[in-house]
Amino acid sequence: MEEVKTVQNKKVILKKYVDGIPTEADMGVKLGETIELKAPKGSSCFLVKNLYLSCDPYMRGRMRDFHGSYLPPFVLGQRLEGFGLGRVIDSDDVNYKPGDIVSGIIGWEEYSLLRSVDHLQLRKIQLDDDIPLSYHLGLLGMPGFTAYAGFYEICCPKKGDTVFVSAASGAVGQLVGQLAKLQGCYVVGSAGSKQKVDLLKHEIGFDDAFNYKEEADFDAALKRYFPEGINIYFDNVGGSMLDAALLNMKVRGRIALCGMVSLQSLSSSSQGINNLYNAIPKRVRLEGFLQSDYLHIFPQFLEHVKRYYKEGKIVYIEDMSEGLELAPAALVGLFSGENIGKQVVRVAKE
C-alpha cells in the first residue's frame, strides 16, 4: 500500500473585513488542517506546492464585506487567494503532471488543490532559462498583461503622443511606460519616493518622473512636465491626480482607468473628482477596463513581451518578500507604497 505524506498546511487567513486600508492585524498566519499530499482520485484536481504569491491592489476589494463587485469577498477565517505560481506534486488531471509549473489563482498557503475548470487564467508555464520564474506573476503575468491590454486596447497610442503614468514604478506602471517608449511616445511617471523616481528615470527609461509627495499642486506639476498637454493618461491611482490630469488633457485625450489605489478613492468623505466637465470641450474619453476581458490576446502579449525582454528592450523591477509569514506585511505595504516594483512573496524555493 502506498504511503501518503501528510503536512499541516500553513496559511494566511482573513481575520476581519476591511473598511479602508488593510492592516496586518486584519490577517493571520496559522497552521491549517493536516492534508495528504495527493490529488483525490476522480476529483480532476491537482495538488501544487506553492512557490510564489502575487500581492495585487485589487485584492483589497475582496477584503471588504461587499458582495456587489465582480469578485466575491474572501471568507472570514479562511485563507486568502490570489495569483500565484506552484509546482504540481500530484495530479488527477491528465493535462497536468507532477513537475509542471502552473500559474493561476492559488491559496495563500503552502499547498493548494486546484481544478482547471475553476478559473480561466490557470495555465502551465513554459520555463525560460533567461527569465526569472517569478516574472510570470508580474511582467509576464496579470499586471504585465493589464499594462499591455490597457495600453494598446484602451489608450490607442500613436508615435509622438505624450503619456502620463501614475504609480509608475509599480507592477503595471513600469511596463506601461516602457511600452509607450517603444511606441515612440514621450513618457512621464509619478511615484512616491526619490528612489522610485530615480529608478523610473535611470533604470526603467521614462523620459521624466516626479515624486507626487513633493508636489503641493498636481495641476502645476503636470503643466511643468506637459506644457502642451497629455494625450494618454494611464491612471493607477484615481483621486486628485486623476482630477489634475483632467485639467491637462489634450483634445481627444484618452484616460485608461486601471486602478484607484490612492486613499482618496476610498474615502466617501473625500472631495471627489471635480474636473470631469473638462472632458466635454476636450472630447476626452475615460474608460475602465479589466485585463480578463482581453485573454484572447494573452498569447500575443507573452510572445511580444518575452521578446522585448530577451532583446534587452525592457526591464522589470521586482520586490521579493521571503516566506508566508511576511505575506500580510507585503500586501499591506502596497497601500503605503513600500514596495519598489512588483511585490511578490516567495513561499518556497523553486
Next chain:
Amino acid sequence: MEEVKTVQNKKVILKKYVDGIPTEADMGVKLGETIELKAPKGSSCFLVKNLYLSCDPYMRGRMRDFHGSYLPPFVLGQRLEGFGLGRVIDSDDVNYKPGDIVSGIIGWEEYSLLRSVDHLQLRKIQLDDDIPLSYHLGLLGMPGFTAYAGFYEICCPKKGDTVFVSAASGAVGQLVGQLAKLQGCYVVGSAGSKQKVDLLKHEIGFDDAFNYKEEADFDAALKRYFPEGINIYFDNVGGSMLDAALLNMKVRGRIALCGMVSLQSLSSSSQGINNLYNAIPKRVRLEGFLQSDYLHIFPQFLEHVKRYYKEGKIVYIEDMSEGLELAPAALVGLFSGENIGKQVVRVAKE
C-alpha cells in the same frame, strides 16, 4: 443716387462677467449704433434681419472671463452672439441673396452683418411647409444634431439597451429619447417638474420619467427605473445625477458627457464625482463630445430627422419668448429649468 435706409440696431450686451449662474442683471438691452441696412461693397459680407435666437446652455461658458476654453468669452459691453436664424436683406456674397434664410452664429441684435468664412456652421435653410422655421435652431439645428451625433457616435446604441437621459425634456434630451425609442431601446428621462415629466411620458414617448426634484436619493431612483442597470446614460447635467448613474451602469455601459448644466458642476466647493471607480469593474466608457466634430454627418442627420418628423415618428417641444427684450430672461431661465423644451427667442416676424 440710391437711398440707404438706416436703423438704430437694438442689441443685448454683456454688462459683466459671470462667475456662477447668469442673471438678467449681467446683461442689458440697448439701442446700438445707427447702421446702414446694406452689405458694404468688397466686404464679402451679407446683412441679415434676425428672426430667431437660440438660448443654449453652452453660452454660459462664454459669459465667464475665462480664455482657456474652446470658445472665447463674449466682450464686455458688446452684444452676445449665438445660434440664430435671419433673412438676408443685402449681400456682397454671391452665394447669399436677399430673401435667403440663413442659420448660423448671429449677434443678439436686430440686424447682423455676417461673412461665410467666419464660421463653419453658417448655412442656408431649405424651407419646408410642414416644419416650423424655428425648428432649425432646435430639432434640426445644433441641439438636435448634438443629440444625433452623441447618441449614434458616442453611445453605440443597440436594440434592447436601457437608456437614461437627464434634462430629458430639454432641447437635446427630447430628441435623444425619441431616437433611442426608434432604436428599440427602453428609455427613462429625468426632468425638473411634473409638467415636464408628463410631457416626456405622454407627448414625447419616453417609457418612463421622473422629477429629480422629488427624489432624495438619485441612486435609489435609478435602481427603481433600471433594476437591471443602465446601458447608456446620456448626461446633460453632470453633478450628483452622473455620480448616481455611475453606480447603476451595466457592464460595458456608455456615458455620453454632453453638458453639465447642474449647479453642482459649477461650484468648486461641491462634492464632486465620487463613484468613478465603478467604471473599472463595470468597464464603463465616459466620453465628452462636441457636435462640431461631426459636421460631416450633418446632411445625413437633416435627412433622417426631417423624415422622422414628417412621418410623425418624432415630435419636438419648443418654448418661444417674444422680443429681444425678453432674451436675457429666456437665457437665464435655462439654468433654473424654466423653459419647457427648446428655448427660442423670436426677434422679428418671419
